[in-house]
Amino acid sequence: MTQTVLLALDTSTEFCSAALLCAPADTSGQSSAEPRIWLRHEPTGAVSSTRLLPAIAELFDEAGLTLADCDAIAFGSGPGSFTGLRTATGVAQGLAFGLNVPVVPIGTLLICAESARLRDPSTTRVLAALDARMDEIYWADYAWDEAQHEWRTVQSASLDAPQRLVLPDVPFTLAGNAAAAFGARLPALAAARSVDSEALPHAGPLAYAALRALRAGRTVPADQAAPEYVRNKVAQTTAERMAGKAAKAEQAPQRPHDGATAQAPRDEARR
Template identity: 50%
Template structure:
C-alpha cells in the first residue's frame, strides 16, 4: 500500500510520521513526536530521514507528502509547508495540506492510548491555545458513509468566551480547556474532554490516505498554510494585560 510522509509543526511539538494501510487494513505508522518548542525547523528533516531509513524506503517511494496546514503557530506552519514543498519538488510528489484542527478530531476518532471510541452522532469541537489570549477553534462531524469529516462550525480565532459550539452533543479536544478553564464555555458543556488530542502526524497520515484515494492532492507550488490571524504578535502592553488577567483569574480560583 501507498506510504505517506506527514509533517506537523503547528504547535510546540515536532511530529513526523511515515504511514500506510497495512495488509490487515489497520493504520501502520512509524513516528517521531518530540517537544521541540521553537526548534522544529532543525528537527523535522532529520526525523523524516530517520523514518525513511527505518522503513527501508526512499522518499520517492512515497505516494505523497502531507503537512499540517494550520491554523497554528505562524513559524510552525511556514516550517511544515516549506519543508513539504521542498521535499515534494525534489522527489516529484504531490502534496496534501491537512487542517490541523481536523487532525485533532481524527486523533479522537482513532482512539487508543486511553481515548475511548467516539460515539456515533457526536461532534468533536477542537479548541487550541492560540496565544494572545485567544483560541483556534472549529467543530467537525464524522460522516461514516462518506468516510470523511464535515465542518460543524466555521473555523475561528477568538477569545475563549466566543468559541462557537456545534449543535447537538460534542466532545471537546485540544489544549484550550487546560489553558482557559471556565472561560471556555465548551468545557462545562462537552460530554467528554480530550485535552491530549493535539495535532500529530499519525492523524495527518490517516486523513491524507483518504484524500489520496479521492485524488485530493495539490502541486507543491500550490500548497499553502491556513492563516486565521493577521496579527502574529502582541505589544508589550497587550502581553502585560493578558498576564495580569490570567494572574487575577488564577488568584480567584484559589481557595
C-alpha cells in the same frame, strides 16, 4: 500500486512531529488491511526546523523505504505557530517538488478531531479548540459522516475570544488544549459530553486523515501548498511601527523649546 506510502509532517506546536504511513491497497485504491506507521513526536520548542529532516531520514530507515517510494507529502497547514507552519510547508513543498508527488494539506484543528476519534471510536462530533495566545482561541466544529467515512466541516477554522465559541446542539467532544488553558472561561468545557485535552496536532492522526484525503483526490501541487494562519497578523512591520510613531508625533501638542521661549520677549521688545 500495491501500497500507498505517505509522509506526514506537523510543526504547528512546540513539537516536531513526523509520521511515515504505509497502507496496503487493492485495485480500487482502498485499504484492505491496517496501515503500518512509524512515528517521531519530540518536544523541540522553536527549533523544529533543525530536527525535522533528520527525523524524516530516521523514519525511512526504520521502514526500510526510501523517499523515492513516497506517493504524497502531507503537512499540518494550521492554524498554529507561524514559524512552525512555515517550516512544515517549506519542507513538504521541497520534498514534493523533488519527488514530483502531490501535497496533502490538513488543518491542525481537523487533526485534533481525528486524534479524538482514534482515541475513542464512538466520537462523532468534535469541537476542536486550541490556545491561540493573546487571550484567544482557534476553533472549528466537525461531524463524522459514517456513510462517507470522513469528517464534515460544520464550522471552519476561526479565531475568537473563549466565550464566543458556538456550541454544537448535539453531544460533542471538546478536543485540544483550550480547556486546560482557559478553564471555566470556556463555556464549551461545561457543555461537552467529554473532554480530550490530549487530542492535539500530531503527525500520526494527520497521516490517517491525509490518507483518506489522498485517495479522495484532495491534494494540491507543491507550488500551491500554503499555511492557513487564520490570525492574519500578530505584529506590525517595521514600516508600520515607524508610521505609527510619526502619526503620534504629529498629534502631540507642539511645545516650543526653552531657547525659543526665552527669546520671544526680547524679539517683542525690539518691535
